[in-house]
Amino acid sequence: MTLNPTDAPPIQVRGLSKTYKVGFWFNKTVRALQGLDLEVGAGQIYGLLGPNGAGKSTTIKILMNLVRPSGGTALLYGQPVDQAATRRMVGFLPENPSPYEYLTGREFVTLAGQLCGMGGHELDLRVKEVLGAVDMSHAEKLQIRRYSKGMVQRVALAQALVSKPKMLILDEPTSGLDPVGRRQMRDLILAERDRGTTVLFCSHIIPDVEALCDRLAVLVGGRRVREGSVQQLLSAQVPSVEVVVEGLKLDQVKNLGVSLESTQALDGRVMLQVADADSQRLLGQVLAAGGRVNSLQAAKFSLEQLFMDALKDSGRASSVGGEINT
Ligand SMILES: Nc1ncnc2c1ncn2[C@@H]1O[C@H](COP(=O)(O)OP(=O)(O)OP(=O)(O)O)[C@@H](O)[C@H]1O
Numbered sequence: 001m002t003l004n005p006t007d008a009p010p011i012q013v014r015g016l017s018k019t020y021k022v023g024f025w026f027n028k029t030v031r032a033l034q035g036l037d038l039e040v041g042a043g044q045i046y047g048l049l050g051p052n053g054a055g056k057s058t059t060i061k062i063l064m065n066l067v068r069p070s071g072g073t074a075l076l077y078g079q080p081v082d083q084a085a086t087r088r089m090v091g092f093l094p095e096n097p098s099p100y101e102y103l104t105g106r107e108f109v110t111l112a113g114q115l116c117g118m119g120g121h122e123l124d125l126r127v128k129e130v131l132g133a134v135d136m137s138h139a140e141k142l143q144i145r146r147y148s149k150g151m152v153q154r155v156a157l158a159q160a161l162v163s164k165p166k167m168l169i170l171d172e173p174t175s176g177l178d179p180v181g182r183r184q185m186r187d188l189i190l191a192e193r194d195r196g197t198t199v200l201f202c203s204h205i206i207p208d209v210e211a212l213c214d215r216l217a218v219l220v221g222g223r224r225v226r227e228g229s230v231q232q233l234l235s236a237q238v239p240s241v242e243v244v245v246e247g248l249k250l251d252q253v254k255n256l257g258v259s260l261e262s263t264q265a266l267d268g269r270v271m272l273q274v275a276d277a278d279s280q281r282l283l284g285q286v287l288a289a290g291g292r293v294n295s296l297q298a299a300k301f302s303l304e305q306l307f308m309d310a311l312k313d314s315g316r317a318s319s320v321g322g323e324i325n326t
Helices: 056-063 105-115 120-133 149-161 179-194 206-212 230-235 250-254 276-288 303-313
Strands: 011-022 028-040 045-049 071-076 090-093 167-171 198-203 215-220 223-229 240-246 262-266 269-275 292-298 323-325
Touching: 011 056, 028 056, 028 071, 028 215, 028 223, 045 056, 045 179, 045 206, 056 071, 056 167, 056 198, 090 149, 105 120, 105 149, 120 149, 149 167, 149 179, 167 179, 179 198, 179 206, 198 206, 206 303, 215 230, 215 303, 223 230, 223 303, 230 303, 240 276, 250 262, 250 269, 269 276, 276 292
Parallel strands: 045 198, 045 215, 090 167, 167 198
Antiparallel strands: 011 028, 011 071, 028 323, 215 223, 240 269, 240 292, 262 269
């Protein structure tokens, strides 16, 4: 079969499952993925968002052929993930990059380029270019063992970019970066998308996901619990309003008999959030109890709220980790 990256979606995952054997006798199992479906279209930035242990890295490791799935299929450009030719189209940033410490940043990125079949003057120029893009030109001659965590992260991203891949798969790309570094990383990812690169990345940093993604999937306990464009997902949230009440204490507000989404006491006032449908009833109850409504405004939909709702709806005792069977 010929490989034509324009024909098939860059990533197609169907019913993917992964069970790890754990325990001293390997007699327990952790279900890290439970029937995951994903499809990433060409040129998209797709985010995997989820709490610790949700299965994000496992998904990425399966796509990079570092972990074998227990069931289901994972295809890159329509091909099984173990095809070397497909793999060459992908630049990969692992969760905890551990590059050869005795190489300099420049040597490491050059080696990565050579492993992708690059060489000569073209490679030298490209290495210079990507080290500049990740703001590491100043340290390119320093051995990696002298780098800080954030510098290692930057040089690891440079190795992912060096071959001008058609797709980037990035596991926690902003981890270990300072605010300036996080901003640079975001700008780099957006610049890659602008030149047509498909990007899959995972994170639990909600502002990064919000700033970058065209689409996203929320994973909890190895299952996809939300999926769509950021706009679609936010507009599907139930509208609610923020109300500031004066003259009542927090306990009094909580006992008005109206279901409240959140409450916060602020020097003599109570700020609360309530579903739009309940807001009129709440106002009536506040006035009847002798309180005053200081302000009322539509609550801003946030990805954080969506994420918290997704965790709540998933009904798991803990949001952390896969399902452990003994
Ligand atoms: N090599 C392994 N052996 C046993 N269990 C594992 C292994 N790798 C992951 N797990 C388990 O699988 C589940 C999913 O882990 P995974 O690393 O995919 O989650 P994650 O969403 O990337 O989490 P984090 O945000 O904390 O990096 C967790 O319960 C984890 O303990």
